[in-house]
Amino acid sequence: YDFRYRRQRFSGPTGCTSKREAEKVEDAERERVKGLQFDASKPLAFKAAAAQYWNEVGKFHRNHVDTLRSLEWLQDHLGAGTMISAINDATVAKAVAKRRGEGVSAATVNRSVNEVLRALLRRARRTWKQTVEDIEWKDHFLKEPQERVREATAEEEAKFMASIRGDYAPALRFALLSGCRRAEIVGLEWKDVDFFNREFRVTGKGDKTRTIPMTAAIYALLWDLKDHHKTAVFSYVVKRPREGATKGQRVPITMEGFKTEWRRTKGRAGVEDYRFHDNRHTAATRLVRATGNLKAAQKLLGHSELATTSRYSHLTKDDLRAAMEASDAAQTVEPKQTPAAVENKK
Structure with missing residues (x-):
């Protein structure tokens, strides 16, 4: 940015890779300077x-x-x-x-x-x-409809992964594996990743931090990225250089950039009625289906109240019902006829 306010010049780097983002930073800095009064x-x-x-x-x-x-x-x-x-x-x-x-x-x-x-x-x-x-x-707060639980099918996940830009693919895969929010993924830095203890730390809503253990899949994904960028875990390759960047350079992904690539990915994949937040639902749904453990899902998602996680409780009930029905079917045998029943058939 570079501007003057009350005959004084203010300038400095924006750290952005697009003109639109740089203009936003300059506007914010201008307001900050005015705020000094x-x-x-x-x-x-x-x-x-x-x-x-x-x-x-x-x-x-x-x-x-x-x-x-x-x-x-x-x-x-x-x-x-x-x-x-x-x-x-x-x-x-x-x-x-x-x-x-x-x-x-x-x-x-x-x-x-x-x-x-x-x-x-x-x-x-x-x-x-x-x-x-x-x-x-x-x-004044409007009533919000109860959040639906939308899980990506294996086919839909495959379509997403085949449609997204290669340098953004790790971030999307991480979302499906970890259940992290988009802002948590964009803000993840290497200082928050502990390979020795196999865990990483994210900062979510209300600036609350939580530590999540790495599965083998998450560990392998992050390990492959460790040499891409010095500070940011998820980065992309610059294809159209703008001020402050060069072609082929890796720079941290941004919220706006990730939103744009996700919108394009959905269009290319042809999957309807699916939001980025549904990747979070997908991770939690799969965990509960595999374990039936709502407390584990609560810790994964960072919910302060178990009641918030209870939306996934229908999974354990459905799975229990399916198991009971399978058990009933396996145990069903032809009932023995009583002497009276035999006599009545004569």
């Missing part, structure tokens, strides 16, 4: 509050690109000059209705509007000592 003793407009929230919290999120996009949407809708003290239930209701009107899911509305705005206003009240309205957030 932050004065918590005065009432804040949304633009200043958003810049400060990004500077203190947002840019450290694993999904920081999504956080930045949400802040930008909120600023466009609420107005950069709107005082945060004026944001009330009516304001939130209008923002939710506007986002719903864009045809996105209830989950997307909740994540991109309610969660981000609530976090910003909460920080404004608790940390910056700003006066903000008491908002009934439970009235």
Whole structure:
């Protein structure tokens, strides 16, 4: 990035491989610099509050690109000059209705509007000592349909692996084996991988970390990647060089890049009604089917409550029913006829 603010020049590397991502970083840095003028003793407009929230919290999120996009949407809708003290239930209701009107899911509305705005206003009240309205957030969060459990069949998995770019294939295979989220895969670094103890550590939602043991398949997959990049576990080969990169160089995969390749892979594979998150369901489903152990699935997925993992309980019931029916079929014999039954047939 390279820009001027109040007659002072600011420049530096973005660490990105695409112009779009670099522009996002420059915009964020520009807002960060403007945020340095932050004065918590005065009432804040949304633009200043958003810049400060990004500077203190947002840019450290694993999904920081999504956080930045949400802040930008909120600023466009609420107005950069709107005082945060004026944001009330009516304001939130209008923002939710506007986002719903864009045809996105209830989950997307909740994540991109309610969660981000609530976090910003909460920080404004608790940390910056700003006066903000008491908002009934439970009235604004949309009901999300119960998450379905969609498992990839062996045929679908084979189609995905045959359709994805070779340098992205290890990341997809890792998702199916480990049940890790996309952000956890993108953020995985070699410092988090322990070959000696055969385990690796990921940071998930809420910046919670969990350690997952390596199976033989995961160990072999990661071992083959250890010389590809110095810090990032999953990387790709640059085919179209942009600023800061050269053709043939390996650079870390990014959230946006992985999303793009997954979208293309699905199109080439021709598999319908399947999301990247379903790779996580696939890993958990296979584990529960093989072991019947919901606690193991809970640890694999990093769920804090077993109730969250209980969506997979139908697998153990179905498998139990199938086993019982197989047992019944194996033990079914022609019943012996009683003397009375024989006499009645005469």
